[in-house]
Amino acid sequence: MTSAQSDPRAPEAVLAVEVFSAGEIVKVEGRAGYWELMKPGPGPGVWTVESARLENRVSARVAASALQRLADAPRIRRGDLVMQRYPEQERASVVGAVVRLGQWVAVKEDPHSDGSGPAMMDSVDRLEVVTAEQLAAAVRLKVSHGRHQGRIVQAVVSARAGQFRVVCRCAPGAGEICRDGRTVTWCSTLDSARKLWNWHIGGPDPIDSAA
Numbered sequence: 001m002t003s004a005q006s007d008p009r010a011p012e013a014v015l016a017v018e019v020f021s022a023g024e025i026v027k028v029e030g031r032a033g034y035w036e037l038m039k040p041g042p043g044p045g046v047w048t049v050e051s052a053r054l055e056n057r058v059s060a061r062v063a064a065s066a067l068q069r070l071a072d073a074p075r076i077r078r079g080d081l082v083m084q085r086y087p088e089q090e091r092a093s094v095v096g097a098v099v100r101l102g103q104w105v106a107v108k109e110d111p112h113s114d115g116s117g118p119a120m121m122d123s124v125d126r127l128e129v130v131t132a133e134q135l136a137a138a139v140r141l142k143v144s145h146g147r148h149q150g151r152i153v154q155a156v157v158s159a160r161a162g163q164f165r166v167v168c169r170c171a172p173g174a175g176e177i178c179r180d181g182r183t184v185t186w187c188s189t190l191d192s193a194r195k196l197w198n199w200h201i202g203g204p205d206p207i208d209s210a211a
Contacts, residue, residue: 023077087160
């Protein structure tokens with residue numbers, strides 16, 4: 001026997017087995033609807049699956065060879081921490097389930113509610129997966145001056161991730177500070193955000209805002 005024949009890593013010894021992972025939504029040969037992969041086993045070549053729907057979910061054990069990937073499989077999975085893909089978003093939710101309701105929809109829960117809070121649904125296309133570390137690292141700085149009570153807030157998601165906006169409650173309906181009076185002024189650094197705040201309360205003009 002040659003070394004290539006005895007080596008399990010040799011190309012002729014490697015089986016072309018498609019690898020799946022828990023949380024994927026798939027089709028199952030011979031079964032209607034969509035199915036969520038819950039865990040492998042029991043035993044090799046077997047998966048425990050649940051019907052990917054809002055109510056009356058059923059569990060089954062199926063052969064891995066019967067699993068069929070979806071061309072439009074959702075990229076969000078159960079247990080993911082997600083935020084809506086808008087730069088102003090500050091709060092995240094945990095995905096409890098992913099279902100198809102004309103489009104892929106995530107059922108979200110407040111991560112601090114211990115499952116007792118109300119569930120919300122959102123299109124998967126509007127969501128971005130984040131980490132607890134990202135949320136903890138984002139700047140949330142209170143600033144005040146006389147009647148001006150505001151915050152400097154760092155974006156976590158979208159193309160604005162890492163940039164800063166300044167908000168103030170100095171007047172009814174007041175919110176994000178807009179240097180040109182129309183759109184939110186995003187700042188590339190915390191220092192430039194502080195300068196924007198100083199400009200808002202009557203200080204020097206802000207500089208180094210993000211385009």
